[in-house]
Amino acid sequence: MIAVIAVPEPTRNEMSIEDNKRLVRRYYEEIFNTGDVDQIASFVSPEYVEVHDHVRHPIGVEGARAHVLGVRAVYRDLALTIDRQIAEGPWVVSCVTMRGVHVGGEWQGIKPSGKSIAVAAVNVDKVVEGRIVEHSGAANLLLPLLMSGAVRAAEPDDD
Numbered sequence: 338m339i340a341v342i343a344v345p346e347p348t349r350n351e352m353s354i355e356d357n358k359r360l361v362r363r364y365y366e367e368i369f370n371t372g373d374v375d376q377i378a379s380f381v382s383p384e385y386v387e388v389h390d391h392v393r394h395p396i397g398v399e400g401a402r403a404h405v406l407g408v409r410a411v412y413r414d415l416a417l418t419i420d421r422q423i424a425e426g427p428w429v430v431s432c433v434t435m436r437g438v439h440v441g442g443e444w445q446g447i448k449p450s451g452k453s454i455a456v457a458a459v460n461v462d463k464v465v466e467g468r469i470v471e472h473s474g475a476a477n478l479l480l481p482l483l484m485s486g487a488v489r490a491a492e493p494d495d496d
Contacts, residue, residue: 354424357464361429364462364469365417372409374402381469388473411444412437412454431460435476439485447487454481 352360364380367373381401387394396404409415415437422431435456440449458476462469482488 352464352467354426356467357427357429358422358424360464360467361431361460361462361469362419362422365419365431365433369405369408369417370415372405372415374405377402377405379468382465384470385468386471388471411439411441411449413440414438427463427465429462429464431462433458433460447482447485450485450487452485454485456481 360380368377368380378398381398383397384395385397385401387396387400387404394400412435415435417433417435420432420434422429424430435458436453438451438453439447440451442449456476456478457480458474460472460474463471479488483490
């Protein structure tokens with residue numbers, strides 16, 4: 338006897354893990370890397386939240402738009418590359434490298450250096466019903482700060 342197991346068809350709003358990864362990848366490639374924010378609402382939920390230092394900042398689509406344009410104004414030739422991506426359920430983790438030339442306004446209180454930077458980071462995005470609803474992550478900023486001359490290594494004491 339052969340048992341037949343009924344597997345429910347996914348609803349229109351359910352996305353697979355691969356769909357979630359693809360959506361996040363497309364967001365970085367089509368919106369973040371180009372600065373073309375006209376279609377950002379197709380990727381980001383109106384309830385979009387950014388999390389920094391465990392504090393939730395509900396910024397919505399307009400806040401996401403301002404963030405993308407703000408970062409791109411600071412870094413000429415900005416390009417974010419996804420080095421690897423893993424996902425579980427609605428969560429997508431992307432190990433990324435962001436490259437650009439710091440020529441725009443101040444960045445984290447640092448005046449433009451005109452130098453190229455590369456920042457390695459881990460981004461964590463939550464996708465619900467085909468839109469990114471939450472973003473958080475961490476970036477290694479020490480090396481780019483040293484490379485840009487914004488900070489210097491301490492000299493050894495001559496004592």
